[in-house]
Amino acid sequence: MSNVDRLMESVGEFGPFQKKIGTVGSLPLALFAFVLVSVVFLGHTPDHWCRTPESERLRERCGWTEAEVREATVPRATGSASFSRCERLQLDRVECDQPISNTTRSVACDGGWVFDGSRTTTVTEVGSVFFPWFVSGSRAPRCFPRFGRKSCFIATMLGVGLLGIGAMLSPSYPVLLLFRFLQGFCGKGAMSTAFILVLEFFGSRNRKFVSMMNRTFYSAGMVILPMLAYAVSSWRTLQLVMSLPCILFVSYYWLIPESPRWLFSRNRTAEAMKVTAEIAKCNGTSLPQNLPEITLLGENKEAPPVSTMDLFTAPTIRKNTLILIYAWFTSTVVFQGLVLRLGIVGGNLFLDFLISAVVELPTGLIFYLLVDRVGRRSLMAIANLTGGVACLAVPFVPAEYSFLKKLTAIIGRLAIVIGIETLNFANAEMYPTPLRNVGVSVCSSASDFGAIVAPFLLYRLATIWKELPLLLYGVMSVLYSGLVMMLPEMRGVALPATMEDVENLESEQCLSHTHTHTVDHTCS
Template identity: 40%
Template sequence: MPTLDDILEHVGEFDRFQKQTFFVLCLLSAAFTPVYVGVVFFGFIPEHRCFSPGVAELSQRCGWSLEEQLNHTVPEWDGRGSSYNSRCRRYEADWNATGVSCTDPLGSLVGNGSTVPLAPCLDGWVYDSPGSSLVTEFDLVCEDSWKLDLFQSSVNAGFFIGSINIGYIADRFGRKFCLLTTIFANIVCGILLVFVPTYLWIVIIRFMQGLVSKGCWTAGYILVTEVVGPEYRRTVGILYQTAFSVGLLVFDAIAYAIPHWRWLQLTVTLPTCFFLLYYCRCLPESPRWLISQGKNDKAMKIVSDMAKKNQKKMPSHFEDIKFEEEDCGKQKPSLIDLVRTPQMRKNTLILMYNWFTSSVLYQGLIMHMGIAGGNMYLDFLYSALVEFPAAFIILVTIDRVGRRYPWAVSNLVAGAACLVTALIPEDIHWLKVITACIGRMGITMAFEMVCFVNTELYPTYIRNLGVMVCSSLCDVGGVIVPFIVYRLVEVWHDLPLIVFTVLGLIAGGLVLLLPETKGRVLPETVEDVENFHRQSAPKAKKIYLHVKTAEHD
């Protein structure tokens, strides 16, 4: 009985039909960028200081420059406002009082030799920024700075919960139905974020957006890999992820042009409306899913349309073919199977840790670069550009060198680059950016490789469950990483990089404990997995030399 892959060999494995589907779904992958890393621009933290009533009037009366005003009226001002007191405390002084000296205003208020008490910023803050963000609109600084962490954690919590439910919807009701419903829900959430007036509702809607957006991206990934032939599946999957990198560049350019977060949110949401209209009419359902549901006639109709658009003629003996559903009842997937045997247990724990580490380092480096103190837009651009050579290196090496060593090296490079970045002095910012970009390239490679290696280390009957469980640690990492970055920088600006170093180096070492999957048949049973590490790779040709030895009496 021929399979769908056999038919695709005749009607086109990656021809015009598949290329068109691939292109429009790559637009969806790129549109996922603002949801995943939007906190960099939606929640950018400008330089800030307490607003003190009367300071502006006093400065105007005394003819101070801005720097003189800050030196006289901001606690512990060092020219940059880098200390906690300069950002989160103000002098408890009445700047509107009569007789305030222009040369020594504090001394004239409290007397020479006296210490001026400090007070919280009861009247708000002054932000040195031409635009607006969540931080400037809701004053998410100082004692309320944790609320920015919660904003990003909420969307990752939505990823965690939604990926399980959306995966069920995609398997139960189809890839196209799942895609359309999640796109629509994502549009609604994106537009609501533009208009809701309170921080609490923003966090709630951001969580709801997380519930649907990652599932939307995943449904697109599944669909695009299910309409191409097996020879193109891995390449298409990697390029679909690379489209996300293109989205980073576009998002950076839009954010530079629109520095106001609500207008930016609206701008990145509206194009998705056009995607939805196009997908409703032109996007096909996955023929593989239709076959799995016993809807052979609908599947063959799509295959026939595929052949027509590809200008191929489907052989007549395929036209009335009936697919038989495989018997999947012999082995029921169970969570306990993931840790039941030693090799399965080792694979599961290492994969879970690597999913967690990839998420923490990838999102963490993006967030840390956003608060590094340089040009936010240029730094983001540089770090996004390195994702393209990362994808190229993967495509070149995985079928030549294998999976394990490039994967391990990418983690080790990411960890080492984070350490070097932390040790470089702040005044050599350009060098810190270069090493941070190297780390970003390394973790991008690791992130993309864990996606497909995960599928190669589990038997068929439990493969989807294994990927779902292991990748859920990616979302757990996403929930934690805002607190790692934004809280630890208050202790030492580069302390998060030290944490990333430890995580990355451990991940690289653990990858070396996994079996190599290059050139191996996918395992079908748990027994196959247990024997995986003992399977020898394809044997190289050997030359045997027969050596004649002298005989001694």
């Protein structure tokens, strides 16, 4: 155990200070849910129908309302009570006091569309499709090594708020896209920084508390979002309401301290000891008198810089990185696919989103109860194996058993979310302090690529067979469950401080396994 771990253990690893900062540090997660998935509502295409050349004339000459004009000029969709979005009636002559003949010929839309005016979205105002996509924040946490966890968190949260306001004021689609692009960049960076900042105050046995609180607040944000979107009919007002609170987190500059682990890693020992003393005071403990002085190669010598390439140099770290990248990609493709699949079967967007969010609400508690009992890699493997089997099973459940079909899909989605939470938790544990931010950011950035790919996979495969995407999700998840068993188990293991700690960890676990089971041929 390093001197830093001994010091943090002596001042309390799960006292009042950790519980307070774990709760306060998780509050932003509710807003991250707004930023990262609100595009479902901001860019939703409302009900619409073909615009006809005669519309204005009929309203003026006949005094008809918009609804009466629609009834007269737009046919019903085949096999549906809703109006067609692709065709309009070819009207040669319309008498105000005579009904339109049912035999009137239909033609393709050639004059644009009329949108339901009960609420506005980016589609109705900026005139272009608003894709559910945000850019990776993998480079945002690069400021970690130089400026620290807290400074990066505050800067990225301020960016999320200001860029969100800029998006609200956007006069055109390209400007809107630029602001959302940058807001996603800051949002992903802020999400990573908040998690890592809080995590480093906890000992190995209680780090799961951070993930539970993060997931609980994030899920609460997901539950609040559809209700907020339903109550606010204008996308600009909704964008403003979701963005303004982010600026308030600038107050965290005075409310939370910098990570002492990061301060020690940067040789800022005096500042680190001051923060540690504050933790001890809050927890009702005291600094140990016999602990050796913690120094790192001299007070003024900078720690060596880190880069993405450091994730692929050492063998163990390289293997872990590749597995984690695939895990993040698969988790996002499957999760996003299951969410978007709701749109294929139709229904009420707000209600469907709310139900799915409520189902995910207990995942933080389930994760908390299982992660130390089962282990990180085992829980990831079991959760994704369960989700994969559920995805493989749904297509073969007869349509007449609709309740069983929906229940199986819900179980699969719940399992996938538990796997995502465990992955997020384990990812941060598997990298040493200097590489932790870069490792989490690079690996989790694979989820951004997965978010872009997910809609294309879903809709392309669904044109062949509506249930075909589920078969792909099932195979990907089952493969994921096997690969994660090659990762080291971090249950009860102190956060690694150096790259050597990570490289030695697997050898130590192999040696321990060999002593328990004679010879393990996988440990070379």
